[in-house]
Amino acid sequence: MDYVRTLKNNNKILSETRAHRYQTQYTADLSLKFALSGSELYQIGRRDLSIYPDSFLILNKGTYYTSKIDSDVPVESFSITFDQDFLHDFNRSYASNPTLLLDEPNGPGNFDIDFNETIYPFAGDMRFNIRHLKHHLDSGLQDELLINEYLHHCLLNYQKVYNNEVYQKAEKLNFANQSTRNEILKRLNMAKDYMYTNYNKNIMLEELSKHACLSVNHLLRTFKQAFGISPHQFLIQLRLQRARILLKTTHYSINEIVCMVGFECPSSFIRLFKTKYIVTPQKYRQVSA
Amino acid sequence: MKIKHVMVFVKDMEEAVGFFTEKVGFSAANGTAPDAQTNQVSIRINNTDQYLNLIVDKEKTGFKTRIILNTEDCLKDYHHLKTQGIDFKNQPQYLSAGLSAEFNDNYGNEFVLLEERNYDDL
Numbered sequence: 001m002d003y004v005r006t007l008k009n010n011n012k013i014l015s016e017t018r019a020h021r022y023q024t025q026y027t028a029d030l031s032l033k034f035a036l037s038g039s040e041l042y043q044i045g046r047r048d049l050s051i052y053p054d055s056f057l058i059l060n061k062g063t064y065y066t067s068k069i070d071s072d073v074p075v076e077s078f079s080i081t082f083d084q085d086f087l088h089d090f091n092r093s094y095a096s097n098p099t100l101l102l103d104e105p106n107g108p109g110n111f112d113i114d115f116n117e118t119i120y121p122f123a124g125d126m127r128f129n130i131r132h133l134k135h136h137l138d139s140g141l142q143d144e145l146l147i148n149e150y151l152h153h154c155l156l157n158y159q160k161v162y163n164n165e166v167y168q169k170a171e172k173l174n175f176a177n178q179s180t181r182n183e184i185l186k187r188l189n190m191a192k193d194y195m196y197t198n199y200n201k202n203i204m205l206e207e208l209s210k211h212a213c214l215s216v217n218h219l220l221r222t223f224k225q226a227f228g229i230s231p232h233q234f235l236i237q238l239r240l241q242r243a244r245i246l247l248k249t250t251h252y253s254i255n256e257i258v259c260m261v262g263f264e265c266p267s268s269f270i271r272l273f274k275t276k277y278i279v280t281p282q283k284y285r286q287v288s289a
Numbered sequence: 290m291k292i293k294h295v296m297v298f299v300k301d302m303e304e305a306v307g308f309f310t311e312k313v314g315f316s317a318a319n320g321t322a323p324d325a326q327t328n329q330v331s332i333r334i335n336n337t338d339q340y341l342n343l344i345v346d347k348e349k350t351g352f353k354t355r356i357i358l359n360t361e362d363c364l365k366d367y368h369h370l371k372t373q374g375i376d377f378k379n380q381p382q383y384l385s386a387g388l389s390a391e392f393n394d395n396y397g398n399e400f401v402l403l404e405e406r407n408y409d410d411l
Contacts, residue, residue, distance in 0.1 A: 128388070
């Protein structure tokens with residue numbers, strides 16, 4: 001369903017379903033970008049960032065980007081742009097909430113621009129809240145207070161994601177210096193972004209390390225430290241997860257899905273899938289249908 | 290077997306019926322006057338076959354109840370009840386089971402809205 005909702009406080013929500021679209025523009029304010037079905041490619045400078053239903057992208061105010069949708073089936077694109085005043089209010093209420101400060105002492109605060117423009121997992125509470133919000137907007141919800149309540153929670157959820165994905169991961173790196181940890185994590189995120197975007201291609205370690213601006217050894221060592229798994233394991237998990245989405249939401253045959261997500265042979269895919277999700281892909285599809 | 294009636298002790302029947310029907314949005318199943326035999330008022334929880342049986346407890350010997358209400362969308366119901374004038378104890382909280390928000394009636398009974406969330410689901 002297509003609509004643009006600009007709220008009185010200048011928060012803006014855009015929903016579009018397109019099979020083809022190409023646009024280049026500046027973000028007016030901090031924006032969250034989702035592809036609720038299919039995928040959308042964002043290009044920022046020389047970086048390619050693709051989002052799928054299991055991930056989202058956050059763009060800073062004033063970022064110049066190109067977004068592309070080129071798909072056989074329509075892609076549901078959903079984006080939220082937060083007004084600066086709304087963000088300031090959020091930060092103030094966050095700073096004055098002792099429970100939140102105890103739970104997540106290292107939220108982004110002023111929305112740390114270094115760690116934006118990175119792909120984050122779209123899961124958990126954020127997924128539920130966005131799904132509810134979209135459902136209400138699709139059915140014509142007018143109550144702006146309620147819409148803003150969802151947007152406020154969306155920022156709370158982002159804060160939690162940030163805390164898990166940035167702060168806690170950086171803490172795991174064995175470097176004494178905080179700024180070194182942040183710099184390494186930033187580069188590791190670039191490696192992750194590269195895998196999120198090219199997950200179905202044959203990714204060579206040298207190529208990955210080049211995109212992360214780290215040597216192969218350095219990448220392997222620090223990636224494992226921060227995320228607890230190797231880049232190869234991360235890639236396999238990502239492929240399995242995306243295969244799961246395809247199994248649930250499309251009618252492609254299992255053999256087609258195996259190729260689409262970048263596995264080379266169906267038998268190893270089935271074995272890995274079963275190890276992770278306890279059921280076989282076929283069974284999973286039947287149960288989730 | 291399933292639960293059909295839950296006792297809720299209140300101090301003032303008229304006020305309590307007003308709270309549950311007008312503010313919370315439930316309905317009085319058999320009118321707002323207490324039943325002649327049992328002296329209770331049945332409040333139907335939305336369109337379910339489950340009821341809160343309000344009973345006046347002037348001597349304050351009755352127990353306090355904590356009732357957990359399942360909701361499809363906690364934020365929506367939280368927002369709706371807030372606009373109806375219900376004071377929540379705090380902002381909706383994220384728990385391992387999902388999203389929840391708590392309010393009290395005027396007699397110390399606790400009500401929890403709980404939206405259960407399956408985080409493994411895609």
